[in-house]
Amino acid sequence: MKSKKRKREMYIKKFTAVVISLALVGTLNIVYGSQITAKGSENALKKYYKSVEIEAGDTLWDLAQKHKGDADIRDYINEIKQLNQLDSDTIHYENYLTVSYYGE
Numbered sequence: 001m002k003s004k005k006r007k008r009e010m011y012i013k014k015f016t017a018v019v020i021s022l023a024l025v026g027t028l029n030i031v032y033g034s035q036i037t038a039k040g041s042e043n044a045l046k047k048y049y050k051s052v053e054i055e056a057g058d059t060l061w062d063l064a065q066k067h068k069g070d071a072d073i074r075d076y077i078n079e080i081k082q083l084n085q086l087d088s089d090t091i092h093y094e095n096y097l098t099v100s101y102y103g104e
Contacts, residue, residue, distance in 0.1 A: 010094070017096040018051055024083070024098055025049035045102040049083075054095050063091075067099045 028049065052063065060077050068076040080086070083098045091097065 014053075014094070014096070021051035021096055021098045025051075028083070045104060047100055047102055049098055049100050051096045051098055054091050054093055054097060056093050058091065058093070060089050060091060063097065063099060067101050069102050 052067070054063075060080060061073070064073050064076045064080065071079075077089075080097060080099055081089075083100070
C-alpha cells in the first residue's frame with residue numbers, strides 16, 4: 001500500500017517539476033526572445049530550453065559540460081542557477097533542472 005502511495009507521490013512531484021519548468025521556459029522565451037547571434041559567426045542561432053532529470057551523482061559542473069556548447073562553463077553554471085532559482089551548487093537526484101542550448 002505504501003509503495004503505491006510513494007510511487008504516486010514521486011510521479012506527482014516529477015510531473016509538477018516538468019510543468020513548472022515548461023512554464024518557466026515559455027515565460028523566458030516570451031520575455032527575452034529566443035534568437036541570438038553566435039560569437040564569431042554570421043549565422044543566427046536560436047536559444048532553446050529543455051528540462052533534464054538529475055541522475056545519481058550528477059553535479060552542476062557535469063550538467064554544464066553536457067549542455068554548454070561553446071559557452072564558458074562558469075557562466076553557464078551561473079545561468080543554470082539563475083534559470084532554476086538556485087541559491088547554491090547543490091542539486092538533488094530525481095529532480096529536474098531547466099538548461100539552455102543553441103541550435104539552428
